[in-house]
Structures are given as structure tokens and as C-alpha cells.
Amino acid sequence: MNVTTYLPRFASMALAGASLLAVTAAEAKEITVWCWDPNFNVAIMKEAGARYTKTHPDVTFNIVDFAKADVEQKLQTGLSSGTADALPDIVLIEDYGAQKYLQSFPGAFAPLSGTVDYSGFAPYKVELMTLEGQVYGMPFDSGVTGLYYRKDYLEQAGFKPEDMQGITWDRFIEIGKQVEAKTGKKMMGLDPTDAGLVRIIMQSAGQWYFDKDGKPNITGNAALKASLETINKIMAANIYKPAAGWSDWVGTFTSGDVASVITGVWITGTVKAQPDQSGKWGVAPIPALSIDGATHASNLGGSSWYVLESSAEKAEAIDFLNEVYAKDVDFYQTILQDRGAVGSLLAARGGAAYGEADAFFGGEKVWQNFSDWLAKVPSVNYGVFTNEADTAVTAQLPALTQGTPVDEVLKAIDAEVSAQIQ
């Protein structure tokens, strides 16, 4: 072998390779994303990133998975400190908190109006991220709620799927008692430090902690009162397994210890993460209160993507969100089937996946159902103090279960909320 002939060729190849690397290194952009829930937001963002990288090979994604509380607290810390280095390019914000961030950190988020065509999204979602005529953020998922139940446990207790349709909360508690008597399983998991269920029930009857003008709406709030009474009945009937914190609560149903879960549609990915439970789950509309304005539809959570104004990759981040989340209807079909993500892009509803049966839920057309319920969710004003009101509610739950009259509990909640929102 003649080394001298090969050597220059090898050297030039190496040189070419090195310069190629240098060029791509200079052009490559990495977009950092903060979000929570590995079975849902994280997985969906990875899918979205993969789609964008296919057409834009120079852009890569670094998707960081935190707990939701950690994302919120890290974001708030970073924004308050004023050092942008510690912040991501794109961050996921739950709808309850959107106005809080927009109002208290003006200039921190990049306005997307002008780039994104917001007419294609559910209007309530766009309204949540509008401040002084500017729209921030990319609308993402809806938190339309459903009652997920274990068909096998309910069958053992003598109930058919028809028995779960259109029930009231009193009936739900009745069923829960029988399920426990026949199967020894509790009906649901309940974390007394989380007011999520209170929020679901309250919104299903068209009310919120705050009225349309953002003023506290506690003592005269019939829906809040009825929802506290319902929680009290559930506690008194002892049809729940207590959970301390989110992961503990998730454990109540992934372990098969409880017969039902009432929460937002985004839990589907977590429910489906247990392949051995395939075919055992069904989905029904949530139970309704027996008061005026009561419906079987509600919302819990739901979130949207926001681009940081300080981001070095701001242009790429906005373009990425616009390309995938505002235009790619096919993307929404994939994340619906894989993760149960009901997006707020209206055009996506016409896609094939919404009409398909899901084998995990025994061949039910669950997506069609969620889509129908979504249209019926009563719209409310979340205001900017949901965290404060939530804390006040959870603070009073033990008093309620120890027999304090519900009107007094409402007064105590009102006093705490009024003191907190200055």
C-alpha cells in the first residue's frame, strides 16, 4: 500500500469534514423547552420537535422535564431575578397562571400576534393569553374533563357502562359505596391538599372563584358551595383512597387500587401508560351537580406554550411553534391517538383520529365524546389569583369534614382570599 498517495486524500477529507462540522456548529440552534409530565407534554414536545427538525435539520431541541410546580417556580425566580441566562426559550404555562405572568412581568414574553393566525384557535384559549391588545403564547391543549372508570371493577359490582352515563354526584357516591362493598376497591383517589376536584365541579356549573370582573365570588357562589358539599359527602362516605401529593394520587389508579378517575383529558397518556390495563377502562361524562346551570362538562388545567422575549433563539422558537402547533393538523391526530391531547386548534377536530375507536378503552369513540363535551364547557374568568384561592380552599377542607357548616367555611375562604389578593 502506498501511503504517500493516500495521505493527501485522507488529509483533505479530514479537513473537509472538520470544516463541515465547523459550519454546522455555527448554524445549529438549540431550542430549550421547559415542561412537565413525561407521558404528556414532554412526549408531545418531543414529537413536535422531531417533526420540525425533519424540515429544519439545523434546529435541535433540548426538552427539559420538571414537575409542574418546579417549572412555575423556576420561571418565576428567573423572571424576578432579571437574568435571562437561566431561562429556556419556550416554556409551558398552565392557563390559570397565564395572566399572572403576563401582568406581573411585562416584557418578559414575546408577543406572537402578527405571526400566528389566532382565528384558527378556540377563542376562550386566545383570550386567556391576551393582554392590552397583544396576544402572547401558542394555544395548546384543552383540559376538558371526563370520568374514567374501570369497567371490570364496576361490572363486579353490578354496573354496566350505561349506568355511568349522565349521573349525578349523589349517584356517583352511591355507586362508589357499592363498588367498595363488592370489590373492596375505593371509588377514587383524593388528595386533600389539591383543590382540583373543587375547581372541576365548580366550573361544571358555570362559576369560578372570581366573577367576570375578577372580583372574589365566594360566599354567594352556589356552585362552589355545592362542590364543597359534594367533597364533604365523598369524604363522609369514605369511598376515596387518600393521597399525599400528585405522584401519590397518580399511583392510586395506576396501581389498580381505585375504580375511577375524574380529571382532565390530559391524564389519558398516564392511564394508557399501563398496557396491562388495556380494555379495562371506559370514559363517561363527569357527574353533575343538582343545581341551576349544572352540566356534565368541565375543564381542569390545560396549558399553552410561551416564548421568552430574552431568548437567543426567539425567531426559530416562534417559527417552530407556528409551523407545528398552528398549522400541522396531522400532528394533532398523532398526539391525540398517542397521548390523548385534545388541542385547541379548531381545524384539527376535522381530522380522522377524532372519529376513531380506541382499543385501550374497549373500542369506544372516546375522542368524539371529549370533543363534544369540550363544546359544552361553561366559560369562566380564571382571573389572576387562582393559586391563592386554591390554597384558601384546601386550608378549609379539614374544617368542613370535621362538621363546620359550609357557609362558615365559605366565609373563612372569603376572608383568606380577600387578604391575599392585594
Place this chain on the structure above:
Amino acid sequence: MALARRGGIGRYYNVNGWLFVAPALGLIALFMVYPILWSLWMSFQSGRGMMLKFAGFANIVRLWNDPVFIKALTNTLTYFVVQVPIMILLALILASLLNNPKLVGRGFFRTAIFLPCVTSLVAYSVLFKGMFAHDGIVNATLEAIGIIGEPIPWLTHPFWAKVLVILAITWRWTGYNMIFYLAAMQNIDKSIYEVARIDGVPAWARFTHITVPLLKPVILFTTVISTIGTIQLFDEVYNLTEGKGGPSNATLTLSLYIYNLTFRFMPNFGYAATVSYVIVVLVALLACVQFFAARERDR
């Protein structure tokens, strides 16, 4: 004569001396004095996030009408009143037991009891959370030996959650205080005990009348340190309750409330600064009281 003058007023005009301490003084001014003064200024402002406005004494007035603040203050003082005496007493008893030279495996026990305070705060909180879960090892054990019929709701009942926090901090910090007492006990002259033993003083009286009085300066020191630690309690509660101070704000401490005001609720840095000054005042007051009490007994 010249030396005396330089040691007096002349020393303050020595440029070289000032140059030597200037870097340290600069750093202290930048990283200690400035933040303290700035937070004091902030405590007179109010508003959402970065939109702060001067508000006079509004934040101080707000303290009195804020049920959550009152709750956090009560909780913090409850921890202080219940936990610090238990821990100090426990540490004293353990120290005097482990000071006994005849005890077999002294080194092992000393290490074992001291070990908790070198473990990571987060790790041990998470471990406690698992152990005291509804179907965790503690409830399972208590049920198995027949002490309880129903699992204790350690993390979901306001009373038991407080008990759990007290258990956790006692577990962690008793060994730390014990080491101080052990060190001090080694310095007590053994002949004092010998005399007492010859005079027929019983063991308990030797403990209360010799050991405790001679340890008084160390007890004062550990009490002050523990007071400061308890009034500033944050990590255990944050990690045991997922940052909420629940259930029902029963475990909420002042520090956690400051954190919530800053990072979880609508951020109000002004009000949070006011609450942190409450801690400053509280610690200063309690430390003064303890020093005063100790001095009284000396006379």
C-alpha cells in the same frame, strides 16, 4: 509614647490599614449590607411582580389582617415551643449516656445519632415522606404490632402533619446538639463527680446539679442556634408537603409563606420582604430573652 498614640486615634488614619481591609469591606457592603438595606426598602413597597410602588406602612397593616400570616406565625412558634425543649433535653440525656466510658459501642452510637445531620435535607425529607405515607412502613409496622387499628394520616391530617414535621427535625438535629454537649462534658473535671459519688449523691442529682449547671453556656448556645433554625424552618416542610405547607396550612412556616408569596402566588416582593423582617425581629427578640434568662440565673 509614639506607640500609644498610634494605638489610639492615629490608628484610624492609617491608610495602609484601610487598604488591607478594603476588599473585605467592599464585599461585605455589596453582598451583606446592600441586600439588607434594599430588602428593608422593599418592605415599604407593594405591587404585582416587577410593578412595585411605594406603599408606606401598608404591608405592616396587611400583616394583622392576613389569616395565613397569623397561621404561619402560630405554626412556627408552635414548632419552636414544642420541638426545641424536646430536642435539647433529648440531646442532653443522650450525651450523658454516651459519655459513660463503660458503655460498649460508644463510638458506634455517637456516629449513628450524629449521622442524620450530615444527610441531605431533601433526601431525608423524601425518605420520611415515603416512610410515613398512608401505606408506608411506619403505619404498616404500627399496625403489625397492634398499636393502631387504622393507618395514621401522617401527611393528610393537620395534627399529624405537624407531629411528623417535629419528628423529622428532631431526628435530624438532636445528634448535632448532642455533639456540643459531649464535647463540653469531656471538659468537666472528673474529680467533681468523684466527690459527689463519695458523698452519696445519686446519678440523677449528679446530672441535674452538676452536669446541667456546668453546661449552661453550651445549652444557651445550642438553644439560640436551635431557635434561629426553627424560626427559619423551610426545607423539611417544603419537601414533605410539596411546597404547600398543607394540609390546611397546618405545617406552613413563615419561611415557606415568604417563598409562596414570592414564587407561587402572584409575586409580591414587597410584602414578602415585610414578612422576612418579622423573622428578623422574632429571632432577635427570642435570642435576647434567652441571653437575659441565662444571665439572671448566673447571679
